[in-house]
Amino acid sequence: MRIIKTIACICILGLYACNTQKEEPTSIVKEALTEETVKEVETTFKFWTWITAKEGKADTTYQKEFKKYKTHGIDAVLINTLTDPVELERLAALATKEGLEVHAWMFTTNRPGDTIALQHPDWYMVSRSGKxxxxxxxxxxxxQWLSPSHPEARKHILSLVEGLAKVKGVESVHLDYIRYPDVFLPIGLLPKYKLTQEEELPDFDFDYSDASVEKFKKLHHKDPRTMKNPAIDMEWKNFRLNEITSLVNEAYTIAHAHDKKLTAAVFPYPEMADHMVRQRWDKWNIDAVLPMIYHNFYEEELDWIGYATAQGVQDLAAKKTELHTGLYLPPLSAEELSIAIKEAKNNGAKGVSFFDGNAFTQEQLAVLKAFRNNEEK
Structure with missing residues (x-):
């Protein structure tokens, strides 16, 4: 998924309106204008970007950064503060003042450097090879992946969700790394790690921790550690999909209890996410997903962005969950970025999120601004 993304990724935007003095319309015309305005609110395409807070970065520097995003058409920022609610509240105030929505981006089951979790070695996932x-x-x-099957690890994760959900000025808690470690890497990343993955390899097949195995055994009366080929046991696979789903659903309840939405960065479309990282996001209770449709990671062409977007939209057809396509900025020229945005929009996405804010070139920002200008005409 996002091994490139050191993290690392969504929701509502502001409208751009131009007010001019006009003669007061009649009530009939006024009603029509109101209906048209509502329609515009419902159909405006949204832009997001992921950013990571930096220790010691001054308010004035953030203000300049947030103003740049807003000026060029960005509507929402997903901010990673390493689950620090105090820092999040500070940055939320700065961002909202510039007219941006703020989403609290957190690492979920992958918790690198978590000082509380590191005191509990039994909280962590274990591979089929015993690592x-x-x-x-x-x-x-x-x-550093925590097991969603360990009750205390799960409680810890959900406490972090609640801490972020309590922060004033935040629109949603945004779950990233809400999955198991990559069973299969995107094909474009395999050479980097000198790997061939044509089957589920023991070193990358998780979670064989005591907590997970014991919970599974109580449900299905069999032990995945003794299976000849656990990759073809559907109960074992489905158990892990359900562990992530139930964790998301609990987070959804917590977020909504604090009048916040729940959003998530996910793999390109549900069937692929299922196969690669034990993640079936079309079954979750969640307000919006940002599938990371990073075409170059998969050695695909630009039109694959449209394909993956359409697949996700179709899988969500029976739900109210919004889909906002995630794009990876570094390989995209300005022209390619424009095409990528159109591929997402034309295939049903409600918006596009960009990884990440620091990667924008002036040419790419100009594409966003031009898109907004055309919207307003």
């Missing part, structure tokens, strides 16, 4: 994420991490050192 714990506590001290033997897959792919990269910041992959």
């Amino acid at each position: 714990s994420c506590f001290d033997d991490r897959p792919y990269v050192d910041y992959y």
Whole structure:
């Protein structure tokens, strides 16, 4: 998923309106204008960006950054403060003053450097080969995954959700890394790690921790540790999908109890997410998803952004969950970015989120501003 993303990613935007003095319309015309305005609010395409807070960064620097985003058409910022609610409240006030929505971006089951979790080695996921994420991490050192099956680890994660949900000025709690470690990497990343993944390899197949296995055994009366080929056992696979789903659903209840929405960064579309990271996000209780449709990670062309967007939109057809396509900025020229945005919009996305704010070039920002200007005509 986002091994590139050191994290790391959504929701509502502001309208751009131009007020001119006109003669007072009749009540009939006024009603029509009101209906048209409502329609515009419902159909305006939204722009988001992920950003990470930096220690020691001054208010004035953030104000300048937030103003730049708003000026170029960004509507919402997803801010990673390492789940620090005090820092989040400070930045939320600065961002909302510039007219931006604020979403509290957090690492969820992957909790690198979590000082509380690190006191509890039994909270961590374990691979089929017996390696714990506590001290033997897959792919990269910041992959420190907590088991959603461990009751205390789950309680800890949900306490972080609640801490962020209490912050004034926040629109949603945004779950990132809400999954298991990558069973399969995107094909474009395999050479970086000198890997061939044509089956579920023991080192990348999680969670065989005591908490997970015991919970599964109580439900299904079999032990995945003794299975000849656990990859083809549907109950074992579905158990892990359901563990993530239930964690999301609990987070949804907590967020809404504090009048906040729940959003999440997810893999490109549900079937792919299921296959790659045990994540079936079309079954979640959630307000909006930002699938990371990073076409270059998968060695796909730009039109794949449209395909993956359409697949996700179709899978969500029976739900009220919004889909906002996530794009990876670095490989995109201004022309390609324009095409990518259109691919998302034309295939049913409610908006587009960009990873990440620091990666924007002036040419890319100009594309966003031009898109907004055309919207207003």
